[in-house]
Amino acid sequence: MKISTPNCDNCVFTEELGRDFNIRQKSQGLAASIRNFIHPSYKLVEAVKSLSMKIGSGEIVGFLGPNGAGKTTTLKMLSGLLFPSRGKVEVLGYSPFSREREFLSQISLVMGQKQNLWWDLPPVETFEIHRSIYKLDEKDFKERINELIDMLEISDCLETQTRKLSLGQRMRCELAVSLLHRPKVLFLDEPTIGLDILMQKKIRKFLLEYHARFKPTILLTSHYMDDVAALAKRVIVINNGLKIYDGLLSDLSEKMQPEKIITVILNSDTFPKIEIPNVTPVSQEGNLFRLKAPREIVGKLAASLYNTGLTIDLTIEDTPLEDIIGNLFTENSDFLKFRKNL
């Protein structure tokens, strides 16, 4: 049933969405197993506690969090696989768990560790099955599949058994199968997991091209921050089933890490005296020095270093995104302290 609410402008809408699991507990050893067999004990785990978010049509949003934060559970609720324990959820104006065919025809779920492709058959056979599932006529099917084959560069592996394909080839074929019906909403759960850097880049490039052409709404989870940085302007960060950040990735970077890293190579292994406050040394390897300084004085610091006449090379970088996100989840992070004070 399509829901008519004011939230229909939002492609994905959740309000205090939550999902609990009863997880069976067992201590180590045979005696504990026997006790547990007779009197099983369960622990209630709130995989997602309360999650409210709105994602507009055509947005790409990075969905981040450590392992067990509730990312995949949320994606499964949004795609109608899991029934929520509480809260509201709408995707394209539908209640996902009603699992209406009209709704399921407009979404796609890609899971990096699970596959749609038939293991013993070449990908062309799976494409044909998906053509029937999504009721594509011959003309549309040919046009779409040829387009995806070109974009993903998979023409050489279409007729090879899936089990004989490399992980990278398999993932690209997996994307082709999942996008054949041109979904309006695409849930990507770790699409580049296990792939080498070159293949990760290819997948990212493809996703950007695909989004530019067809404008699907994309919700992406990935542990590779390069994926998120390349694809998503906005990120939603969750931890322990709760949202802890929702906003621009660039803002997160600025708010969480107001300092920059300056790497400088000098023609001496002694660092010159510079009268600028708030500059912190990070490391030294011979004549290579790393410093941390607030964003507003970085320019001044760089100029001072060049003026010494000792500088051979100098680079200014943001703190790696992995470190920024990682810092969000540490017990004593500035961000958590800030949240507690609110």
Place this chain on the structure above:
Amino acid sequence: MFSQLTIITKLWKASIIQAMEYRGSFMFSIVANFFDFIFGLLQYLVFFTAAKSIAGWDSDNMLTLYSVFMFIYSLQFIFLYPNIAALAEMVNTGGLDLLLSKPVDARLFILLRKISLEELGSLCTSIVLFIWLISKGAVLITAQSILLFLISIFSALTIVYSIYITLTALAIMLEKMEDASEFIWSLFSFCRYPTDIYPSKIKFLFFTFFPIAYISTVPAQTLSGLGSAKPVIYGLIISIVSLLISSAIWKKTIKSYTSAGG
């Protein structure tokens, strides 16, 4: 419904192509199952060297029962069994997640997505045996008996389908249930013989709470002149009730599905 059947037909085609990738194993399975049929048949013939009838069933009646049994058994083995055999792995690896995210009838797809032609030999031989029984006049052919036979075959298939839905739901709910196949073997081993051979209390059980009598005994009775319309009607009612109960169990299972990982 038609579009769902078109997709399932394509999945079957893919299953056959997949099975043919392992040519030797494919051929061996068909031949091995054909011999299984022949040995089963010989077992019946051995009985009748010592007795003229078993619980009122003569050799022709027993062969009718055997052809009906093998027909139903082969059909379930071809269309349903391969799917339940693969289900536990599908639940544990999360493959079920991807299937549930497709715009298809999930129950139909989980139960019928794969096909195994291993019992094709037995299916064909059961039909040949049945035609031979008709040609030698061992089967009662009247408008009423044919109608009752068709209704009872429909009920038998519906009951088997309902049992599979329930077992599939249990496999999803319990996440690990490799022994579902053992249950199916046991169930069908009871169906090899007429329920008349069992004591009355067990017989009552087979006509009510554990309705295996309707899988082979009742259809065979309609063509052997051993039964009446009453058990056929009961069978139809029980098959519809089974389908409704199994559908309710299925809906509840999908609602409480916890998926694998994440």
